[in-house]
Amino acid sequence: MADLTGEQIAIRAQEFKLAYLAQQQALVAMLHPGLPLLQVMRAVTGTPAGEDLPLEVRGSRDPDTVLSFSSSRIMAAAATLRGEIIVDLTASGMFVAAIQLGDMIIQGGLRNRDVPLLEFARHFRNACAHGDRWHFARGEPRARAACRELVLTPDLHGKKATWTTVDPRLFVEFLDDLSNHFAPGLVPPPVEG
Incomplete structure (x- = not known):
């Protein structure tokens, strides 16, 4: 460099x-309790209102293994930080x-x-x-x-x-x-x- x-x-x-x-x-x-980021993610992915969507985390050491979380739960918990x-x-x-x-x-x-x-x-x-x-x-x-x-x-x-x-x-x-x-x-x- x-x-x-x-x-x-x-x-x-x-x-x-x-x-x-x-x-x-x-x-x-x-941090907003209305979870606007979740609404954006639903709009981007075409997920209907009220439905959850998985939040997936992958890594390079084992690309086939996926950690999956509930976006609704993560965003609701994050709003309380x-x-x-x-x-x-x-x-x-x-x-x-x-x-x-x-x-x-x-x-x-x-x-x-x-x-x-x-x-x-x-x-x-x-x-x-x-x-x-x-x-x-x-x-x-x-x-x-x-x-x-x-x-x-x-x-x-x-x-x-x-x-x-x-x-x-x-x-x-x-x-x-x-x-x-x-x-x-x-x-x-x-x-x-």
Whole structure:
């Protein structure tokens, strides 16, 4: 993957932004007691209202073995989820994006310690990949690591990275800033309201 370009990273950051924003809306639908996601699945599969449809899970190690669940039961149970799992679910898009983009920067040979945003991306990647906690040992962060007004400092060690330090707005701004770093002008300024 050493032939990754900055433009590819910029585009992927925007794809992650779209997926993250859409995922937040899908999560609301998943938690709705009217089970709108089940209604969508019935419509897509042509399953009549009131009928259940199997939710099948397959694996590559034994493709003929299928785990089958009741979509109605799964969606009804999912609609009752509350508490910390909701925070984890809303942060999951942040985890994936931070890890993938951080890896892409490294694999593309585009890491630059002199660019605070890229150092932030590296540390954010590490935090998301290792329990959603900042880990600053042995003098880290050695180089300035910043995204917008957030400057990473050793006093963040052990603190939660997503939602506590990097909230949804800063996360979206991070994705836009990363895109514009690698492809200047790709992302126009947002409309603030």
